[in-house]
Amino acid sequence: MGLAYLRSDADRAAGTGTARVLAREAAGCVRDMAVGLRRGRGAGRVTVPYWMARRFAGAAGTPLDSEALLAFRFATPDRPASVVLRRGQSDLLILWQVFLRRFYELDAVYALDEPLTTLDTVVDLGGNTGLAAAYLTARYRPRRLLTVEPIAESLAVLRRNAELSGLDWIVEPLAVDGREGELEFAVSGFWDTCTAVPAVRELRGSRPHRLENVLARPSRTVPAVTVERLLDKHGIDRVDLLKIDVEGSEAGIFAEARPWMARVARIVMEIHDKYIDGIAVRSTLARAGFHRVPPRVPDPVGFNPVELYIRRA
Known part of the structure; x- marks a missing residue:
């Protein structure tokens, strides 16, 4: 297998050599281990660096693909968060994004005009295992959090994290789309990439080196609702933060x-420009009265942009 999974699509498009990729990713792994040492709590000061090293080794060789659970406790700028996740490349990647890189530490990542300390109502579309919801719960102490996840294996882990969060999350076993009905999902043991969008599935499927293909599972059909129906069902008139990562x-x-x-x-929201018309998505946001908040830090190499939008008063 070589070092195939360390090279992103961007690396391949640019012709970045294996040695350069290996040096970059190895240096990143060392940094991640150091951050894990600082942000892990209790035994996590040892186990988080260890599993960051295992994640790197899995990407460099045989990918991790186990549904056995790991338990960690992390610091956030407000209060600690306890979480569980699977011993796989996907969950360790999301752990890195959420608790080490702190993608949802909004004041630090985006140039907000005013500090953001609390969020009353959070809606999480694409909950995966609930790691983002766990961070948002610990950091912003919402009164209400609704999270949506259609893939049963990830949903089971999400429910465990809901129990650990200290907040009674509303959990919906659904997909969210622009229309209601049933959607066919391409499913993979690289769980965070499960998608119901044919263009995404086809382009990823044409790249055999991608972990979605290496760890492929049978596709399945799941029910989908619109955002409007979801909010109406739960009587939500105002959403302080809508988090979207729906592939x-x-x-x-x-x-x-x-x-x-x-x-x-x-x-x-993570906008998957490689696969869909991101310009059209951003145009709709503008027509709906949202403006983009400039980032303070660049997106990591090889990742889709995660962008923050605020609706004008």
Whole structure:
């Protein structure tokens, strides 16, 4: 297998050599281990660096693909968070994004005009294992958090993290899309990349080196609802933060400006420009009254942009 999984699509497109990729990723692993040492709590000061090293080794050789659970406790700028996750490349990647890189530490990542200390209502579309929801709960102490995840294996871990969070999360076993009905999901043991968008599935499928293909599982059909139906069902009139990571389904959700968008104060969203028309998504956001908050730090190499939008008063 060589070092195939360390090279991103961007590396391949640019012709970046294996030695350069290896040096970059090894240096990143050392930094991640140091951050894990600082941000882990209790035994996590040892186990987080160890599993960051295992993640690197898995990407450099045989990918980790186990559903056995790991337990960690992390610091956030407000209070600690306890979480569980699977011993796999996908969950360790999300752990790195959420608790080491702190993608959802909004004041640090984005140039906000005012400090953001609390969020009353959070809606998480694409909950995966609940790591982002766990961070948002510990950091911003919402009164209410609704999270949505359609893939049963990830949903089971999410429910464990809901129990650990100290908040009674509302958990919906659904997908969210621009229309209601049933969606066919391409499923993989690289769990965070499960997608119902044909363009995403086809392009990723054409690249056999990607972990979605190496760790592929049988596809499945899941129910989908619209954001409006979801908010109405739970009587949510205002969303302080809408977090979206839905592997390309943002194209359907933001195909046009809709009335539910007026209920949302902020959106933090991963936009999959490699696969969908990100310009159209951003145009819809602008028509709905949202403006993008400039980032303070660049997105990591090889990752889709995670962007913050605030609706104008």
